[in-house]
Amino acid sequence: VEDRYGGVIVDDAMFDAEELLGGDPVAFARALDGSVETWRARGTRGVWLKVALERAAHVPVATSRGFVFHHAEKEYVMLTKWLPEDEASTIPANASHQVGVGAFVLDKETRRVLLVQELRGPAANRDLWKMPTGLLEAGEDVPIAAMREVMEETGIDTEFDTVIGCRHAHVGAFGKSDLFFCVGLVVKDGASREISIQPQEIAKAKWATMEEFLDNPHIEPGSHAWALHALCEKWANDEYAGIRANKLPLGFGRPGEVYTYVAHE
Amino acid sequence: VEDRYGGVIVDDAMFDAEELLGGDPVAFARALDGSVETWRARGTRGVWLKVALERAAHVPVATSRGFVFHHAEKEYVMLTKWLPEDEASTIPANASHQVGVGAFVLDKETRRVLLVQELRGPAANRDLWKMPTGLLEAGEDVPIAAMREVMEETGIDTEFDTVIGCRHAHVGAFGKSDLFFCVGLVVKDGASREISIQPQEIAKAKWATMEEFLDNPHIEPGSHAWALHALCEKWANDEYAGIRANKLPLGFGRPGEVYTYVAHE
Numbered sequence: 001v002e003d004r005y006g007g008v009i010v011d012d013a014m015f016d017a018e019e020l021l022g023g024d025p026v027a028f029a030r031a032l033d034g035s036v037e038t039w040r041a042r043g044t045r046g047v048w049l050k051v052a053l054e055r056a057a058h059v060p061v062a063t064s065r066g067f068v069f070h071h072a073e074k075e076y077v078m079l080t081k082w083l084p085e086d087e088a089s090t091i092p093a094n095a096s097h098q099v100g101v102g103a104f105v106l107d108k109e110t111r112r113v114l115l116v117q118e119l120r121g122p123a124a125n126r127d128l129w130k131m132p133t134g135l136l137e138a139g140e141d142v143p144i145a146a147m148r149e150v151m152e153e154t155g156i157d158t159e160f161d162t163v164i165g166c167r168h169a170h171v172g173a174f175g176k177s178d179l180f181f182c183v184g185l186v187v188k189d190g191a192s193r194e195i196s197i198q199p200q201e202i203a204k205a206k207w208a209t210m211e212e213f214l215d216n217p218h219i220e221p222g223s224h225a226w227a228l229h230a231l232c233e234k235w236a237n238d239e240y241a242g243i244r245a246n247k248l249p250l251g252f253g254r255p256g257e258v259y260t261y262v263a264h265e
Numbered sequence: 266v267e268d269r270y271g272g273v274i275v276d277d278a279m280f281d282a283e284e285l286l287g288g289d290p291v292a293f294a295r296a297l298d299g300s301v302e303t304w305r306a307r308g309t310r311g312v313w314l315k316v317a318l319e320r321a322a323h324v325p326v327a328t329s330r331g332f333v334f335h336h337a338e339k340e341y342v343m344l345t346k347w348l349p350e351d352e353a354s355t356i357p358a359n360a361s362h363q364v365g366v367g368a369f370v371l372d373k374e375t376r377r378v379l380l381v382q383e384l385r386g387p388a389a390n391r392d393l394w395k396m397p398t399g400l401l402e403a404g405e406d407v408p409i410a411a412m413r414e415v416m417e418e419t420g421i422d423t424e425f426d427t428v429i430g431c432r433h434a435h436v437g438a439f440g441k442s443d444l445f446f447c448v449g450l451v452v453k454d455g456a457s458r459e460i461s462i463q464p465q466e467i468a469k470a471k472w473a474t475m476e477e478f479l480d481n482p483h484i485e486p487g488s489h490a491w492a493l494h495a496l497c498e499k500w501a502n503d504e505y506a507g508i509r510a511n512k513l514p515l516g517f518g519r520p521g522e523v524y525t526y527v528a529h530e
Contacts, residue, residue, distance in 0.1 A: 056328035059342075063321035069337035071439060073359065077324075077334050077342055078439065088465070090385070093400055094338065095441040097362040120355070135358055139435040139442065165527035166431075169515060170404040174336060174343065176360040177404065179444065200353070223516025224525040231527055243508060243528050250434060251488025260489040262430035262496055263508050263528045 029061045036065065040083050046091045049079045070094055098172050099136045100180045103146040104232045105158055107187045111236070112207040114195075116153055119203045128218050129208065131182075141259050143245055146183040154205045155196030158185040162242030163261055164235055165228050182228045184235045184242060210236065294326045301330065305348050311356045314344045335359055363437050364401045365445045368411040369497045370423055372452045376501070377472040379460075381418055384468045393483050394473065396447075406524050408510055411448040419470045420461035423450040427507030428526055429500055430493050447493045449500045449507060475501065 032049075039047055049067055051058050053075050067079040071094040082089040105114035115129040134149035136142070143160035150158050164182045172178040187193065195205045210233060219225045234240035241264040250256045297314075304312055314332055316323050318340050332344040336359040347354040370379035380394040399414035401407070408425035415423050429447045437443040452458065460470045475498060484490045499505035506529040515521045 053328055053333060056325040059324040060321040063318055068318060068339045069342050070339070071359075072334035072337040072342055073440075074333045074335070077337055090465075093363065093402075094336075095360040095363050095437070095439075096401060096403060097364050097444070098358065098360050099362050099442075099444065136361060136442075137358075138361055138440065141433060165525055167523050167525045168406060169523040171515070171519065171521070172360070174360075175338075175403065177364075177401075179362070179364065200355075218517060220514065220516045220518075222514055224511075224513040224523050225516050227511065227513055227525055227527070234530070240530060241528060243526075246489075246492065248489040248492055249485065249487055250436070251485045251490050252483060253485075254436065256436070258432050258434040258489050260430055260432045260492055261508075262492070263506060265499070265505055 025057045025061050028058050029065075032061065032065060036081070036083075045082065045084055045087075046089070047081045047083060049081070050076050051079065052076050096176055098176055098178045099142070100133060100178055101136065101142055101146040101149060102131045102133045102180060102182045102228075103150045103158070103185050104131050104164060104182060104235070105150055105156060105185045105187065106236050107193060107207060109187075110193075110207065112209060113213050113232075113236070114150065114154060114156060115206055115208045115213065116197070116202050117204040119199075119201055124203070126218065129206075129212070129216065133180075142181045142183060142261075143259070146181075146185055150185060153198050153202050156193070157188040157191035159188050160184075160245070161186055162235065163245060164231050164240070164242050166243075166261075167224050167228070182232070184232065290322045290326050293323050294330075297327065297330060301346070301348075310347065310349055310352075311354070312346045312348060314346070315341050316344065317341050361441055363441055363443045364407070365398060365443055366401065366407055366411040366414060367396045367398045367445060367447045367493075368415045368423070368450050369396050369429060369447060369500070370415055370421060370450045370452065371501050372458060372472060374452075375458075375472065377474060378478050378497075378501070379415065379419060379421060379470065380473045380478065381462070381470040382468045384464075384466055389468070391483065394471075394477070394481065398445075407446045407448060407526075408524070411446075411450060415450060418463050418467050421458070422453045422456040424453050425449075425510070426451055427500065428510060429496050429505070429507050431508075431526075432489050432493070447497070449497070 049062055059077060062079050067081045070078040070080045072078065080091050082091060114132065116132050117129060118124045132149050132153045134145065136145045142163065147158050147160060150156050161184045164184050167180045170177045193207065197205045214229055214233060219229060231240050235242055243261050244264055246260050247257045248260050250258050301312065314327055324342065327344050332346045335343045335345045337343065345356050347356055379397065381397050382394060383389045397415050397418045399410065401410045407428065412423050412425060415421050426449045429449050432445045435442045458472065462470045479494055479498060484494060496505050500507055508526050509529055511525050512522045513525050515523050
């Protein structure tokens with residue numbers, strides 16, 4: 001498969017299909033060396049090699065031929081080799097970010113907000129009452145993720161209203177960065193306010209007053225969380241419009257829609 | 266190393282230091298089997314195993330013991346094994362996003378904007394004039410990345426003004442998603458307007474009129490790019506304030522500052 005950068009995507013499964021390899025690292029080494037020569041002669045620049053989990057024996061064969069890791073998912077690892085010796089690699093970077101959501105859930109009837117205590121992780125054991133949070137799943141959008149996390153953690157059915165703000169921090173796991181979207185949600189009309197916690201992740205949950213929410217000893221005055229909390233209150237009081245989430249066509253001839261976040265005008 | 270989720274981070278380098286292994290996969294297999302038993306007996310839940318590129322021979326040993334890939338960077342691959350048999354894994358997800366920037370650069374004196382044509386990639390060969398774009402580097406913030414890309418691609422020295430909008434799309438490489446921040450920059454006071462292109466990436470660059478920028482046959486009316494282009498024009502005309510980028514203390518007892526993006530109030 002020729003990729004759009006003029007490289008070659010070599011999928012381990014393709015070798016299987018062509019019955020070149022079987023499970024034998026020696027045959028794989030022979031095939032790989034031959035292929036690299038062919039690609040080099042053709043002027044191929046970047047070579048991509050996807051090795052399935054069950055073919056992990058091919059990994060040391062590839063690294064001994066100068067392949068380096070690019071990224072991995074549970075079931076495979078992707079390796080790359082940049083062939084031109086007189087040119088810097090233009091192999092695109094690996095994913096660099098996790099994206100999280102925090103859901104500020106307002107019950108407009110009672111003016112109460114939904115807070116949880118986590119069972120594990122850095123926030124546990126600190127008596128920290130916080131808004132429900134979580135990471136986006138693959139392919140998921142911010143408003144959807146916020147509503148899903150609230151449903152999973154507390155059983156409350158909500159509707160998306162606005163993005164209140166977004167924080168960009170370089171403190172994620174494994175040297176990655178994270179983007180955290182703080183989202184304003186309202187309880188769905190007629191939905192139950194009865195909380196049903198997710199016992200694997202959540203120790204406690206409650207409806208709190210705005211005063212309880214704001215009077216949080218873990219939130220340092222002037223910090224980003226303090227600034228977002230203040231905007232949460234303003235939003236709850238209809239004094240802050242937040243950031244709009246518009247679903248718009250992707251464009252450039254490609255099908256599908258994407259969320260575009262812009263300020264209210 | 267006990268991690269904050271109650272797992273164990275097993276760094277390949279630690280085995281080296283303890284002279285348990287050398288480069289021998291057989292000794293590694295023995296040490297790994299013994300360690301997994303110890304961790305299981307201790308009630309350890311998630312085990313992390315970081316294998317350096319030069320020790321790739323350990324990868325098939327680990328996968329044959331039920332380890333799966335988690336993520337990889339050029340110089341290592343991280344594998345994990347979840348030990349509890351009666352409980353779902355809480356091992357956190359791999360990074361899921363790339364974050365890109367597009368820089369809408371306005372020369373306030375001439376009312377012209379900076380456009381480029383790329384040498385490679387999906388936008389090349391389509392006569393597409395576009396704003397300079399690029400991916401965030403590890404640990405980099407959006408305003409900094411935008412100014413860096415403009416400097417690299419065109420040699421123009423700019424100042425950050427606002428985030429115009431942000432698009433979230435699930436069309437990235439390798440099944441990852443991407444977040445694209447469209448940023449409004451102005452040419453720095455007194456800086457040269459003379460363009461010096463980066464010949465490895467950029468085919469052409471020019472100062473265009475606002476009409477040229479907006480009259481783009483590749484931008485489908487109603488699409489997200491069309492919406493962002495319209496906001497770029499409004500911002501250039503001082504009719505749109507955009508999204509503020511505030512640098513605020515990280516908080517929660519952690520040092521450092523983070524960018525927090527919120528709407529103008």
